[in-house]
Amino acid sequence: MARKKMAEGITFPKGFSAGGVFSGVKKNGKPDLALILCESECVAAGVFTTNQIKAPAVRISQRRVRGSGVRAVIVNSGNANACNGEQGERDALQISEKLSGILGCDPRKILMASTGVIGRPLNMKAILSSLPNLVAGTDPFGNEACAQAIMTTDTRSKSAQAEATINGHTVRVGGIAKGVGMIHPQMATLLVFLTTDACVEKAALRSALGQASDRTFNALTVDGDTSTNDTALILASGQAGNGRISRNSSDFEAFCALVQSVCESLRDQLVRDGEGVTKIIRIQVSGARSRGDARKVAQSISRSLLVKTAFFGEDVNWGRIMVAIGNSGVRVFEERIDIFMGPVALVHKGVGLGPLQEEKALEVMKGKEITLRVMLGLGSMEAEYWTTDLSLDYVRINAGYKGRT
Amino acid sequence: MARKKMAEGITFPKGFSAGGVFSGVKKNGKPDLALILCESECVAAGVFTTNQIKAPAVRISQRRVRGSGVRAVIVNSGNANACNGEQGERDALQISEKLSGILGCDPRKILMASTGVIGRPLNMKAILSSLPNLVAGTDPFGNEACAQAIMTTDTRSKSAQAEATINGHTVRVGGIAKGVGMIHPQMATLLVFLTTDACVEKAALRSALGQASDRTFNALTVDGDTSTNDTALILASGQAGNGRISRNSSDFEAFCALVQSVCESLRDQLVRDGEGVTKIIRIQVSGARSRGDARKVAQSISRSLLVKTAFFGEDVNWGRIMVAIGNSGVRVFEERIDIFMGPVALVHKGVGLGPLQEEKALEVMKGKEITLRVMLGLGSMEAEYWTTDLSLDYVRINAGYKGRT
Numbered sequence: 001m002a003r004k005k006m007a008e009g010i011t012f013p014k015g016f017s018a019g020g021v022f023s024g025v026k027k028n029g030k031p032d033l034a035l036i037l038c039e040s041e042c043v044a045a046g047v048f049t050t051n052q053i054k055a056p057a058v059r060i061s062q063r064r065v066r067g068s069g070v071r072a073v074i075v076n077s078g079n080a081n082a083c084n085g086e087q088g089e090r091d092a093l094q095i096s097e098k099l100s101g102i103l104g105c106d107p108r109k110i111l112m113a114s115t116g117v118i119g120r121p122l123n124m125k126a127i128l129s130s131l132p133n134l135v136a137g138t139d140p141f142g143n144e145a146c147a148q149a150i151m152t153t154d155t156r157s158k159s160a161q162a163e164a165t166i167n168g169h170t171v172r173v174g175g176i177a178k179g180v181g182m183i184h185p186q187m188a189t190l191l192v193f194l195t196t197d198a199c200v201e202k203a204a205l206r207s208a209l210g211q212a213s214d215r216t217f218n219a220l221t222v223d224g225d226t227s228t229n230d231t232a233l234i235l236a237s238g239q240a241g242n243g244r245i246s247r248n249s250s251d252f253e254a255f256c257a258l259v260q261s262v263c264e265s266l267r268d269q270l271v272r273d274g275e276g277v278t279k280i281i282r283i284q285v286s287g288a289r290s291r292g293d294a295r296k297v298a299q300s301i302s303r304s305l306l307v308k309t310a311f312f313g314e315d316v317n318w319g320r321i322m323v324a325i326g327n328s329g330v331r332v333f334e335e336r337i338d339i340f341m342g343p344v345a346l347v348h349k350g351v352g353l354g355p356l357q358e359e360k361a362l363e364v365m366k367g368k369e370i371t372l373r374v375m376l377g378l379g380s381m382e383a384e385y386w387t388t389d390l391s392l393d394y395v396r397i398n399a400g401y402k403g404r405t
Numbered sequence: 406m407a408r409k410k411m412a413e414g415i416t417f418p419k420g421f422s423a424g425g426v427f428s429g430v431k432k433n434g435k436p437d438l439a440l441i442l443c444e445s446e447c448v449a450a451g452v453f454t455t456n457q458i459k460a461p462a463v464r465i466s467q468r469r470v471r472g473s474g475v476r477a478v479i480v481n482s483g484n485a486n487a488c489n490g491e492q493g494e495r496d497a498l499q500i501s502e503k504l505s506g507i508l509g510c511d512p513r514k515i516l517m518a519s520t521g522v523i524g525r526p527l528n529m530k531a532i533l534s535s536l537p538n539l540v541a542g543t544d545p546f547g548n549e550a551c552a553q554a555i556m557t558t559d560t561r562s563k564s565a566q567a568e569a570t571i572n573g574h575t576v577r578v579g580g581i582a583k584g585v586g587m588i589h590p591q592m593a594t595l596l597v598f599l600t601t602d603a604c605v606e607k608a609a610l611r612s613a614l615g616q617a618s619d620r621t622f623n624a625l626t627v628d629g630d631t632s633t634n635d636t637a638l639i640l641a642s643g644q645a646g647n648g649r650i651s652r653n654s655s656d657f658e659a660f661c662a663l664v665q666s667v668c669e670s671l672r673d674q675l676v677r678d679g680e681g682v683t684k685i686i687r688i689q690v691s692g693a694r695s696r697g698d699a700r701k702v703a704q705s706i707s708r709s710l711l712v713k714t715a716f717f718g719e720d721v722n723w724g725r726i727m728v729a730i731g732n733s734g735v736r737v738f739e740e741r742i743d744i745f746m747g748p749v750a751l752v753h754k755g756v757g758l759g760p761l762q763e764e765k766a767l768e769v770m771k772g773k774e775i776t777l778r779v780m781l782g783l784g785s786m787e788a789e790y791w792t793t794d795l796s797l798d799y800v801r802i803n804a805g806y807k808g809r810t
Contacts, residue, residue: 228728347488
C-alpha cells in the first residue's frame with residue numbers, strides 16, 4: 001500500500017516544501033542530497049559544533065545565519081566535506097551559488113550542512129548536475145524524501161511535528177534529524193533541521209533553539225565532544241498569523257515548549273537508532289549543588305566505558321557507577337550517595353544494599369530502557385543525560401565504518 | 406624444568422623479601438594476598454588515585470606514607486574493599502594491626518593496597534587467618550609469588566629491575582605491577598610497587614616517583630580518570646651504601662633515570678596485557694605551545710572511541726583523528742596540522758595526502774605496535790601517550806567482569 005502523502009515533519013508548518021534525491025555522492029545509490037525550501041524569507045537561528053575543526057558548510061552557515069531572510073537549506077550526506085582545505089571551501093560556496101541561481105536569490109540566503117566521511121573531495125559534478133532536479137522535486141509532501149536524504153548510517157529516518165494554539169492562532173513546529181553513533185566521546189555528525197510557521201523575533205528564535213538543544217541534543221552529545229559538522233537550524237516562516245513572539249512575550253514560554261517537544265521526539269528517535277545500541281539509559285542526577293555539577297556527574301557516568309559495557313552485559317556492577325561519580329571532577333561525599341536502578345535502591349549512603357537488591361536491579365537492567373538515578377545528597381539541583389550501552393555491534397560497526405558508506 | 410630462583414623484581418634491591426598466598430578471597434583459588442617486607446625501616450613515597458571516592462587502603466597508605474620507617478606493604482586482590490562504608494575502614498585497619506602484631510612493629514609502618522570488585526565486604530576470616538603463613542613464606546626469591554598475588558584480570562605477572570653505578574656504588578631498583586583494562590576513560594586498578602636499595606631522601610624519592618609516574622603510568626591512565634584504588638609506592642632500604650641522594654645531588658638525575666627505566670618496562674608490560682588489546686598505539690604530539698597542550702591533544706586522541714575502533718578495524722580513518730584533535734580543548738589550526746602513521750605522511754597542512762599514502766598507512770596499521778605522530782605546527786613542546794585499540798574482546802571481557810573473578 002502506498003504511503004499516504006501528507007504535510008508532516010519539516011513541511012508540517014506553513015510555508016515550507018522539501019525534497020531529496022540521489023546525486024551520486026553515496027556509493028550505495030541511496031538519496032544523498034536534501035533541500036528545504038521556504039516560500040518566503042525566513043527568520044533563522046542555529047547551534048553549531050564546538051569542535052575547533054569545522055567543515056566549510058558549518059562556517060558558511062554560522063556566518064549566514066546572522067543575516068536575514070533565509071530561503072533554503074541544502075544538505076549533502078555521504079561526504080562531510082571536512083578537512084579538504086581551500087578546495088572544500090570553494091566547493092561548498094559553489095554549490096550555494098549554483099543553487100541560488102536556480103532559486104533566483106542571493107547565495108547568502110542559503111544555509112548548508114554536510115555529513116559523511118571526512119577528507120574526501122566532494123563529487124561536485126554529481127551534486128551540481130542534480131540541483132535542478134532537486135529543486136523541481138521539492139513539494140509540501142517531501143518531508144520523508146528529505147529526511148532520508150540526510151541519513152548516513154541511520155537505519156531509519158527521523159521526523160516529528162507538534163502544534164499548539166498560541167495567542168488564538170495555530171502555531172506549528174516540525175523537524176528532521178540524523179545522528180547515530182551518538183556514543184561518547186566522539187560521535188557521528190548530528191544534524192537537526194526545524195521549521196515553524198510562528199512569527200518570531202530572531203533573538204527569541206535563537207533562545208528557543210538554544211534552550212531546547214541544551215535539554216535534548218546537548219544532553220546526548222556534550223559540549224566539546226562534537227563532530228566537525230554538527231548543525232541544528234531552525235527556520236521561521238511567520239505564516240501562522242500570531243503576533244510576533246519576543247523573549248518578553250507572554251507567548252514565549254509556550255513557543256519554547258513547542259520547540260522542545262519536537263526536539264524531545266527527535267532525541268528519542270536518535271537514541272533508539274544509536275549504533276549497536278541494545279539499551280538506552282536515562283541518567284538522572286539529583287541532589288547536586290548546581291546544575292553544572294549535576295551535568296558533570298551525569299556526563300561522567302554516561303561516558304564511562306565500564307558502565308556502558310556493564311549495562312550491555314546486564315551486570316549490576318554499581319562500583320563502576322561510583323568510580324564514574326568520583327571521577328567527575330565534582331566534589332562529592334561517598335557517604336551521601338544513593339543509587340537507584342529504576343525503582344530499586346542499590347546503594348544507600350555509599351554502601352551497597354546487598355545481593356537481594358542486586359537481584360531486583362538485574363531484572364530492571366534486562367529491560368531496553370533503563371532509568372539510573374543518582375542522588376548526591378549535597379543540594380537541590382538536578383540534570384538528566386541519555387546514554388546507551390556499549391555493545392559488540394558498536395565495535396563491529398565502527399571498526400569498518402568507512403567501507404560501508 | 407623448575408624456574409630458577411633468583412632475586413628479581415622487588416627483591417632485586419638489597420633489603421627486601423616478598424611472597425604471596427591464596428587466602429580465600431578469590432573464588433578461583435589463585436593467590437590473592439601479597440606481602441613486601443623490608444629488613445630495616447624504609448624511606449617511602451607514594452602516588453595515589455585522584456578519584457574522590459577512595460578505598461580505605463588508599464586513605465590509610467596516603468596517611469602513613471607521610472610518616473617514617475615503613476616496614477611492609479600488604480596487598481589483597483579479588484576485592485577492592487571500596488564503597489564498604491565504615492566496615493571497610495575497620496577491616497583494613499584490622500588487617501594491618503594483625504600483621505603488625507606478627508611483625509612486631511607499629512601498624513603505622515605498614516602500607517596497604519587492595520584491588521578487585523567494589524562494594525563487597527572483605528572475607529576477613531580468610532585474610533586474617535592467612536597472615537602467619539604469608540609472613541612465614543616471604544623470602545628474597547618471592548618476587549614472582551608476590552607479583553602473581555596482586556593480579557586480577559591480568560593474564561601474566563609483571564615485574565622489572567634495573568641497576569646502575571651511582572657515585573661508585575651499585576644501586577638497584579625493582580618493581581611489580583598489575584593493571585589491565587587500562588582503556589580510558591575508567592580503568593581497572595593500577596597497582597605499582599617499587600623497591601630500591603638507594604640511600605635517598607624522602608623528598609627526592611617522592612620527586613623521582615612523581616616524575617617517572619607522570620611519564621609512564623599517568624600517560625596511560627590520565628589524572629582524574631583513575632579507579633578507587635590506584636596506588637604506586639616506592640620503598641628505599643638505603644642498603645646500597647651510596648651517599649644520600651637529595652634533589653640537589655649530582656646523582657639525583659641518574660637515580661630518576663633508573664626509577665623511570667623500571668617504570669617504562671612495567672608500563673610496556675601493562676599495555677601489552679591490556680584487556681582485549683590487539684594493537685598498542687603510541688601517540689606522539691609535537692609542535693604544541695606547551696607540554697600541557699600536547700598532553701591534552703594526545704589524551705583526546707587516546708580516548709576517542711572512534712579512533713580506537715578504527716585501529717581495531719585497520720581503517721585509515723584520519724578524519725576521526727582530526728575530530729579528536731579539534732575536541733581536545735586546545736586551540737589548534739586545521740591548516741597547520743600534519744599527521745604521520747609510523748613513517749607514512751597521511752595529512753599535510755590539514756589536508757589528506759590521498760589514497761596512495763592511505764594504502765601505505767594501512768600497512769603500518771596492520772602491525773601490533775603503531776606510532777601515530779601529530780604535529781600541531783604551533784610551538785616546540787611535545788608529549789607522548791599510550792593507548793590501545795578498542796576490540797570486540799574488550800567489550801566481551803568487560804560486559805561480564807564480575808562473574809569472572
